[in-house]
Amino acid sequence: MNKVGTAYVLWLGGLVGLSGLHRLYNGQTATGFLWLGTFGLFGFGQLFDLLLIPKMVEVHNARLGEQYRPLLEQNPIALKIEQITLQSSKFAAMRSPKLFDSMESMSRQQATVELLKAAESRDGRLSVTQGVMATGLSFQQVETLLKEMLNSGYLEIGNDPETGIVLYEFKEL
Known part of the structure; x- marks a missing residue:
C-alpha cells in the first residue's frame, strides 16, 4: 500500500528536474513519463498535483486491493496486516x-x-x-x-x- 507522505517526497523530485516520480509511484506510468519529459508539464502539472496526490494514492491503493482480492479470498492465510482481528x-x-x-x-x-x-x-x-x-x-x-x-x-x-x-x-x- 502506498503512502501519501512518500508520494509528496517523490513530488519534491520535481524541484531537481525529476518531475513525475510521484505519478510513477502511484502506477500512472504514461503521465509519469510525460511529466518526466516535460518537466511536469512545464511546472503547471507538477503544481496541480500537489492537490491531487492524496486522491492518486487512494485510487492506486483501491486498484491494488481489487487486484489482490481474489488471492485473499482463495488463500485465507494471506491476510491484510492492517485488518487482522483475533477472536479471543x-x-x-x-x-x-x-x-x-x-x-x-x-x-x-x-x-x-x-x-x-x-x-x-x-x-x-x-x-x-x-x-x-x-x-x-x-x-x-x-x-x-x-x-x-x-x-x-x-x-x-x-x-x-x-x-x-x-x-x-x-x-x-
Whole structure:
C-alpha cells in the first residue's frame, strides 16, 4: 500500500528536474513519463498535483486491493496486516509456557492473598495492572480473580477520578 507522505517526497523530485516520480509511484506510468519529459508539464502539472496526490494514492491503493482480492479470498492465510482481528474465544484455552508455569507455581488462594496485600498497600484500591505486577499472573488471570471477588461481594468496582482507570476497591481494607 502506498503512502501519501512518500508520494509528496517523490513530488519534491520535481524541484531537481525529476518531475513525475510521484505519478510513477502511484502506477500512472504514461503521465509519469510525460511529466518526466516535460518537466511536469512545464511546472503547471507538477503544481496541480500537489492537490491531487492524496486522491492518486487512494485510487492506486483501491486498484491494488481489487487486484489482490481474489488471492485473499482463495488463500485465507494471506491476510491484510492492517485488518487482522483475533477472536479471543479461539485462544482462551491456550496458555503460553511462561503463564502456565506461573499459574502452576501459585495456587488460586496464594494469588488471592497477594492481591489483597497489594490492595492493602494502596489504600484498598487495586487495578488489574497492579494485580499483575503483584502476583506475576496474566492480565486475564488477575481480572478473573478480581471479578470472582466482585461477584462474591468482597469488593466494588469504580474508576479513578483523575485517570479513569478501572479500580477494584476492597471496602474492608
